Amino acid sequence: MAALLIIIGIVLVFGFAVVGVYNSLVKEKNRVKNAWSQIDVQLKRRYDLIPNLVEVVRDYMSYEQETLTKVIEARNFAMGAKGVKQQAEAENMLSGTLKSLFAVMENYPQLKANENVMKLQEELTSTENKISYSRQFYNDSVMQFNTMVETFPNNIIAGIFNFKQFDFFAIPETEKQNVKVDLR
Amino acid sequence: MAAKVCPRCGFYNSTFRKTCSLCSTPLDGEFSKEVAFKTSFYKVQSENNANSFFLVLFLFAFLIGLGFLFGRIFEIGYFGPIAALAISVVTTLIAYGGGKAIVMSISGAKRVTEREEPEFVHIVQEMSIASGVPMPETYIIETDAMNAFATGRDPKDGAVAITRGLLNKLTRDEISGVMAHEMAHIKHLDIRFSMLVGVLVGTIVMISDWMMRYMFYGRRSSRDRKNGGGAVLLIVAIALAIISPILAKLIQMAVSRKRELMADARAAEFTRNPEGLASALEKIGASSIKLDTATRATAHMFISNPFKDFSKKSSALFSTHPPIESRIRLLRSM
Numbered sequence: 001m002a003a004l005l006i007i008i009g010i011v012l013v014f015g016f017a018v019v020g021v022y023n024s025l026v027k028e029k030n031r032v033k034n035a036w037s038q039i040d041v042q043l044k045r046r047y048d049l050i051p052n053l054v055e056v057v058r059d060y061m062s063y064e065q066e067t068l069t070k071v072i073e074a075r076n077f078a079m080g081a082k083g084v085k086q087q088a089e090a091e092n093m094l095s096g097t098l099k100s101l102f103a104v105m106e107n108y109p110q111l112k113a114n115e116n117v118m119k120l121q122e123e124l125t126s127t128e129n130k131i132s133y134s135r136q137f138y139n140d141s142v143m144q145f146n147t148m149v150e151t152f153p154n155n156i157i158a159g160i161f162n163f164k165q166f167d168f169f170a171i172p173e174t175e176k177q178n179v180k181v182d183l184r
Numbered sequence: 185m186a187a188k189v190c191p192r193c194g195f196y197n198s199t200f201r202k203t204c205s206l207c208s209t210p211l212d213g214e215f216s217k218e219v220a221f222k223t224s225f226y227k228v229q230s231e232n233n234a235n236s237f238f239l240v241l242f243l244f245a246f247l248i249g250l251g252f253l254f255g256r257i258f259e260i261g262y263f264g265p266i267a268a269l270a271i272s273v274v275t276t277l278i279a280y281g282g283g284k285a286i287v288m289s290i291s292g293a294k295r296v297t298e299r300e301e302p303e304f305v306h307i308v309q310e311m312s313i314a315s316g317v318p319m320p321e322t323y324i325i326e327t328d329a330m331n332a333f334a335t336g337r338d339p340k341d342g343a344v345a346i347t348r349g350l351l352n353k354l355t356r357d358e359i360s361g362v363m364a365h366e367m368a369h370i371k372h373l374d375i376r377f378s379m380l381v382g383v384l385v386g387t388i389v390m391i392s393d394w395m396m397r398y399m400f401y402g403r404r405s406s407r408d409r410k411n412g413g414g415a416v417l418l419i420v421a422i423a424l425a426i427i428s429p430i431l432a433k434l435i436q437m438a439v440s441r442k443r444e445l446m447a448d449a450r451a452a453e454f455t456r457n458p459e460g461l462a463s464a465l466e467k468i469g470a471s472s473i474k475l476d477t478a479t480r481a482t483a484h485m486f487i488s489n490p491f492k493d494f495s496k497k498s499s500a501l502f503s504t505h506p507p508i509e510s511r512i513r514l515l516r517s518m
Contacts, residue, residue: 122302136456
């Protein structure tokens with residue numbers, strides 16, 4: 001009788017431990033998924049903002065049609081990109097064209113006087129920051145989750161219930177390369 | 185991350201220094217101290233929860249004790265402690281439920297939206313994303329003084345405030361650093377403890393003030409002057425003498441150097457840019473404008489001492505904040 005009670009006790013303790021680990025794994029996994037969807041929210045915001053900005057600055061920057069067209073093209077390309085790798089490259093290209101647009105805008109003092117332009121530029125700058133912060137937060141969450149899945153005894157429970165490690169959001173190769181400056 | 189803490193002024197020196205770089209006191213190894221930079225925030229949170237609990241417990245014990253004393257002196261029996269219990273329950277509830285609103289209105293902070301202050305609100309949004317803390321309410325204090333603080337009951341109830349002076353004089357990166365520091369206080373639950381300290385300590389001070397006034401003016405004209413008005417006064421004076429250092433200690437606990445340094449480290453983790461906060465602190469330290477709306481009960485919440493009344497060398501001994509130079513040095517060494 002006593003032996004039976006002890007066995008039941010041990011089983012119960014193990015059961016609670018498994019349930020505890022399982023629940024925290026689920027919680028962490030949802031956090032990672034939520035972090036990923038946050039990135040998409042910010043990307044979507046950027047797609048919405050770009051045409052507005054281009055529309056407003058177009059009148060002032062008639063000599064810069066090429067830059068503006070490049071921005072719009074990059075934006076459309078990024079929106080239609082398929083697969084993680086292509087998406088990352090497209091987003092990267094879009095960031096590049098936006099940077100050059102902001103640089104060119106510096107040459108037009110009258111743009112600084114336009115409240116609408118300033119507002120849109122501030123919005124876009126902030127959205128760019130939010131994109132990189134949300135990627136950073138995603139990677140932090142992934143690291144926490146992966147560590148949890150890998151460590152003992154969580155790894156046994158993760159194995160039984162088929163919890164897989166997430167991939168980090170990698171910086172595209174093009175971004176890692178040094179910028180070549182041509183000074184002639 | 186280790187630092188040698190100066191025994192005289194409390195400055196955090198790098199470990200290879202033989203003398204303190206602020207006051208030239210010789211340093212020996214004994215004061216070496218591990219700065220808890222990578223402590224898990226769960227641990228910090230539970231520490232803060234325990235502190236909040238003991239603070240409330242202490243307040244109850246103190247007020248009820250005072251109630252007994254008064255019941256005795258004025259021969260009103262158990263009405264004293266019962267009234268004290270009621271007062272402490274009500275204050276705790278008000279502090280917990282409405283502390284944020286009280287702190288904000290004492291500080292003269294005005295709530296702002298994205299439409300009015302796009303840059304500031306955007307920066308707070310960015311830091312909310314970077315830290316994973318829900319978006320706090322945003323407030324501005326219209327003054328030239330340079331300071332900022334965070335308050336609230338928990339991360340869902342969080343609020344950050346910044347002075348106009350700070351907003352005008354800092355670059356975007358620097359404001360991001362300051363806001364990341366405030367987000368760290370929210371994430372660590374430092375805000376709950378410091379809010380309770382602010383409101384509850386403020387209440388105790390207010391009640392003691394009332395009692396003092398009652399002693400001086402109220403009783404003088406009424407019936408029994410012979411019934412030892414002087415003795416009562418003496419008892420109250422003694423009680424206040426005992427309580428004052430404890431209150432001061434509590435406020436210091438709320439802003440222990442460790443707390444600020446950990447928030448600095450967490451801020452660097454959020455922005456991945458320690459230099460932003462470091463140069464913001466440099467500018468804040470260089471400004472000598474006092475923040476008029478700060479009170480003794482709220483001073484500990486700010487990112488740097490709002491009174492600016494401590495000289496460099498004595499600051500570490502008396503101040504509620506770690507010396508700003510130490511913080512800059514540690515941030516730059518990351």
